[in-house]
Amino acid sequence: MMLGPIGFTAPWLLLALAALPILWILLRAVPPAPIRRRFPGVALLLGLKDDDTVTDRTPWWLLLLRMLAVAAVIVGLAGPVLNPRSADDAARTGPLLIVMDASWASARDHAAQTGLLDGLLSEAGRASRPVAILRLTDPEPVTFRSAEDWRSRLSGLAPDPWAPTPAMMQDALAMLGTQEFETRWFSDGLSRPGRDALLSELERRGPVTVHESPAPIIALKPAVIEDGIVQLSALRATPGAARDITVEAHGRDPQGVPRLLATLPITFEESALEASGELSLPGELRGRLTRFEIAGQGTAGAVSLTDDSLKRREVALIAGREDREGLELLSPLHYLEQALLPSADLLDGALMDILPANPDVIVLADVAVLSAAEQEALLDWLDKGGLLLRFAGPRLAASDVSRDSESPLLPVRLRAGGRTVGGAMSWGEPKTLAPFPDDSPFAGLSIRDDVTVSAQVMAQPDPTLADRVIAQLTDGTPLVTRKRVGAGQVVLFHVTANAEWSSLPLSGLFVQMLERLAVSSAVALPDMAEMQGTTWQPVQVLDGFGQLRDAGTLPGIAGERLITDALGPNLPPGLYDGPDRRLALNVTRADTVLSPVSWPSRLPVEGLARAPETPLGGWLLALASVILLADIVASLALSGRLLPARAAGLVLGAVMLPGLMLPVPPAAAQEGTPSTLDKELLAVSEVVLAHVLTGDRGLDDTARAGLAGLSETLFFRTSVEPSEPIGVDLETDELAVYPFLYWPVTPEQPIPSQEAYAKLNSYLRTGGMILFDTRDANVAGFGASSPNGQMLQRLAQPLDIPPLEPIPEDHVLTRTFYLLQDFPGRHSGRPVWVEAAPADAERIEGMPFRNLNDNVTPVVIGGNDWAAAWAMDNRGAPLFPVGRGYAGERQRELAYRFGVNLIMHVLTGNYKSDQVHVPALLDRLGQ
Template sequence: MMIGPIGFTAPWLLVALAALPILWLILRAVPPAPIRRRFPGVALLLGLRDDDSVTDRTPWWLLLLRMLAVAAMIVGLAGPVLNPRTDGEQARTGPLLIVLDASWASGRDWRAQSDLLDSMLAEAGRAARPVALLRLTDPEPPAFQAAESWRSRLTGLAPVPWAPEMEGIADRLPEGEFETRWFSDGLAREGRENLLEALEARGPVTVHESPAPTFALRPAVMADGIVELTALRARPGAAREVTVEAHGRDPQGIARMLAALPLTFAEGEVQASGELSLPAELRARLTRFEIAGQGHAGAISLTDDSLKRREVALIAGREDREGLELLSPLHYLEQALAPSADMLDGALMDILPANPDVIALADVATLAPAEQEALLEWTESGGMLLRFAGPRLAASDISRDDEAPLMPVRLRAGGRSVGGAMSWGEPKSLAPFAEDSPFFGLSIPGDVTVSAQVMAQPDPTLASRVIAQLSDGTPLVTRKQVGSGQVVLFHVTANAEWSSLPLSGLFVQMLERLAVSSVVAKPDAAELQGTTWQPAQVLDGFGRLQEAGTLPGVAGEALIDPQLGPDLRPGLYDGPDRRLALNVTAAETTLTPMTWPARVPVEGLARPPEAPLGGWLLGLAMLLLMGDIIASLALSGRLMPTRATAVFLAGLLLIQPPMAEAQGATDKPLTAASEVVLAHVLTGNRDVDETAQAGLRGLSETLFFRTSVEPDDPIGVNLETDELAVYPLLYWPITPDQPLPSDVAYAKLNTYLRTGGMILFDTRDANVAGFGASSPNGQMLQRLAQPLDIPPLEPVPDDHVLTRTFYLLQDFPGRHSGRSVWVEAAPPDAEQVEGMPFRNLNDNVTPVVIGGNDWASAWAMDERGNPLFPVGRGFAGERQRELSYRFGVNLVMHVLTGNYKSDQVHVPALLDRLGQ
């Protein structure tokens, strides 16, 4: 039964309200009116006053008070619920089919969809309706099951980073009639109308769709050193501004926002573009662009080699001849690289500390021993050494008998000249590039000829190192791997003295294929043909970048016109000589909103929260009855001042005292020094501070009952005035408006971190943002942490001690889940001993733990041990709360005991090393 926004679970009890007029008459008749009798002796009683008196008639206001108390009790027992979760169709008992687009465009509103879906399943369960669920991005044939079985699997549902598939779905729909609830992502898709008609033929269809516009970001494009960004929205509307954030890693390796670009959609426009100018060093650190606040894969543009201008150092073996620029050994090389690379000039030993991507040596024959050693070390670390021949190299005795470490092949003395009076014949042209050459597929102009070259000594390894050759089979370009890097030798000069190659466009293309310069354009079909690309990292539906794991490689042909799906996911793919970013959107992508027919009802995703009112009304009835007692005593003259005081004090005893207000009177340093005390940083936000206090109290209770640790009551600390050394753990919730500590406070914090303390930073925003500065809390964390002495961080590895100090854990959820937790990075020399399940990681406790899962809210308990905040839904939510407690226990045990667990599992290896 519904009366406006209020529903009743037991509406038949409201019939009792009809008895209120009868009750009024009964109360009016009680007590009965006295009979008046005149008695002369009454005159003797005049002036006397009785302590107790009885009124001859109940006052109307007291009757009204009693009527209200009875009415509140009746209505409260009828089970009133404000905004009950019913749709006016609760009488339906037939099957229910729930259709989910579950695409990348659903990521932003996925939590709202999940909440609404959970309420629908709960209603279906109460009505015993069978439910089937159909995900269009993973279209398995739907089967009707009990609603509760679907509710238990809701936490496992998530959007995917590709578009839904509509074709052929209508043929796989269940037989019979059923009602359909379609959760749409709001975008027009091919085949959606056909599927809608098929569903309408089976029963009524209702669409649930967010009215908020969908935004997406096209892949970033770089032109002339400027990054061009284009944002899209699904439907035109009023002028709107969005912020595109550029994320990357700072010099310490910490992921953060490096720049931001506001883009404004003009009124009625669906596209907004802007340009972002960044220094080459900063641009090289970029990993992605993201529209702030969207939280789905379509708002992410990953970067690859096409956006990163490489740094190339150019070094010539002789000075440029004044006035003869075209004869300069580096002129044509500079012209080829200038549009797409940043060039460095200077001496070799001055350039190496800058760690360029490529070092080009034009006719450099001899290097000093120190230069050769430093250059070899740089190459082995992943650098590319690009060498060009010339008269000096041809005349030198380098690499004659033994192969030089910085030469790909051994050379013959003197070189070879062709095409002159004393030559061996006509100038030679280039042979077609072999299939295993990085230049395969490039067309060779007919006017490219070679008149002189340095010759390679025949060698068993020569054939495998030749990547370009002349028409007579002599090597033109050779290459050799050196450690993680490579050495490439052009057997001709970098200018036009020995060949016309530097004058042609082929020279630029060859440098691009070698990744000497940035690859501005997408690889063409010829380059992708026959190659295999291995996924390194992939995006999920929420736009989070994850390791690809064991995903198989994909054929290069699939990347020519990519069709995203389970077998080809957006992300970063490593090819033979470059990295390619595959984004959800393409350069030509546009967003078209779905226009549903007028016959189809379209509803939003938000529902007013359901609020039971029965307890409040019964409480009001009790208060009214208490008022009736006090009023009756007052009318009879029995309510004396002392009794009123007693009633007042009894009421005070019923009032719950405020939480932990007496803490300020505690001698905090003394208590913390004598007991294990968990502390939280006071932020100035009362709600956040109270939640942190309740969370640490709940964690302390959990530690008390499950471990040998018996913490005292948690304490809030003021960074400016309190001593920090006595607290093993500081929980620091981040709020966007908390003040920055002073220099003195930062000095105390750095001392605390260096002497074994740990700070748990919690941005509490994992439900709305990814790691970094994509939320106000994340930006505040960066400002707060900048002056702190924080080591390089990494997501918690699977073999970190934190995963096994007390419980074996793989995830670290709080009230939210899914966010990575960051700890101090393992040392570079960490290695796994044979036979041991874990690496030998650093011995120290990680000084900081950073996450955003809102652990305090999941840990929070009241004084009676009851949870203060909901976590998840049903059994899955309680499981998530339990895992959050286990993470808290592991964290405290890690702080108190260090790496004892790591030592335990390494005992056999330690004993073996000691010879025992």
């Protein structure tokens, strides 16, 4: 039975409420009126008072109090439940299928989806309903199993960094089996081809309910560069949502530490689905960019990885002759400079002076003779991946280089002299270019009839010549040849770089050919002809939350698949290394459009917020007890048997009874907040662990309980006997008296003032340690993918923090008290960052560990929520669950051990790096 938001598990008991009017009449009933008789002796009783008085009629307010108590008992026994399941939900007992889009767009609401899914599985478990989960991004055969089995796997149901494709939809359709079931579809809010066919089949099997978040979906297109300016475009699925966004440019500082390098605000027009912005950065800074991302989104679609296409390349131009002073149009480098200047950094000078700068490309225009030292230096540079671009000319045609044998710095052997119109080896008229072959990097470029060649150097016939020709004239003679040298390549244009021998440098085709050869900064995206026959090795891949992970042992990908195949389990987005460049494969492409899904009107669509069922019976019975106690007090008071003081005590007890029946939260058990002076006096006389007050009462209570649990562990396991932990206010408290600060990060906490940052920097420089805990390792990797990670970057920006690195395996933190390799808290798997080792740190012979970080690392950064894992109540029982079963208790034990190591490191520094401990450590390690 439903009554608004309240339901009843035993509604038939409510029939007893009909007896309340009868009870009212019975309680108001009085004896018949007495017969009046006059008796003269009554005058003697006038003025006397009886100690016991009985009223002739029950007061109305006391009757009402009793009626409320009876009604509370009746309603409480009827089993009232706040926010109960609907009658239709409660009546469903068959199999339940959970369909999840599980795409990158689902990452924005992953926590809410997981919470709702956990609730649905709990209900299914109580009803003994079998459950199956079908993920459309990686469909597997539908297998129904117990709800509890699926609940234990919830942590592994993270979104994938791609979207369901039509092929995946077809696979999911084929895996449904033949039985009937109820379906709960967790949608990401975007339209997908193939969804309608799958929905029709699911509706044929049983009722379908869709769960979808109203939160806006925003994505970021791959960044492009035009005229040295980075162009960024953002997409949204629906107009009017999230009009103002901020795009963050992330990269590495000169020391190699990841940093936020720049930000770009972008505003959508009222009805626009796409908005753009321009980011002007110096070439040196642009070369250090690693990714762009939309702040606060935390999805793979909101991240755009950068590759070589965004980097302004350095091109060295060297000419063989510069004896035509004042004749710019005849200069061998004039047209090259005009083609490359808008998009590349040009270098000039002598070859041996330029090579130490390690340019990306070296152009030799009619350079015929190179010294032995220059040839050796060029070959070393080519082995490392350089591109040597050579142009012919009179000097190269007249020289005897590469006549009898192939020069390592030319792709083919050359004939003596050259071929010209009207010469010994002449054409009757200038020749035009033949269509580019399919395997040429120039394939697909259009050729104009006005591009002609009147002279060229000729290649000697050779068995390898055909494989090295990438452009030729209409009569079949080579125009451009290429060969590999180590990791680099040598390319020869058989014509001059100016207009003496051909009109090619005067055309736009010349610029396009340079782009295809990756000479200019705007490296053109590879096409099918260039990708065929190549293998690209994944280096780093994106997860659904937009965080880069190491690719590990993922196999190489055929080049053509990077262009033709859709993203999926076998082709994740990320960074791929090819033969001569790095390519970023992003979730979105230049033609991506976000289309919102439109569900049929017959389909119920619900949000992800679902209020939990709350039984109210206990509260009503407790209320009935309080009312009855008040009734007793009132009855005694009316009869004159209760003194005023006793009455006040009983009433106060009645009022406090509900509070005594509830569990005491950790905050209620705490003592009053000590004064600043009291805290400082305690900290200078005892070892005190402190936590930064964030303004969030629940989070501060958890931090205090966590440090209390760690203090208790230190007391029983080590010689350190900490006092009760203390919360510190960064604005008013002195920090120097605390050896250790635990700083939980929350998006809502205020940014400290400049004075507070001055105290914090002084604290870090004088030996203090701060443990920053973003507490988001279950949903994000290290970085700004979560609101906590973004707040950490803002909090830490004014701090004097040295370069950081993940804890190396021989850091002193791994052996301060316990031997550890993992540092979990309530969550695990997230890297923990400490001060980076000195660049000159080396392992000494006979020592198993380097002497790293001679002093205490000033900061430790992670997101494993250590305070929740350490937290104990007053009886020493854990306050928060960690994992499941034995594995969870083992994880909690490792969290305590990490805390012990951390405090011992703060108090003893590099004590365990001394050589005196090496024999004992080697014995413990079994070495």
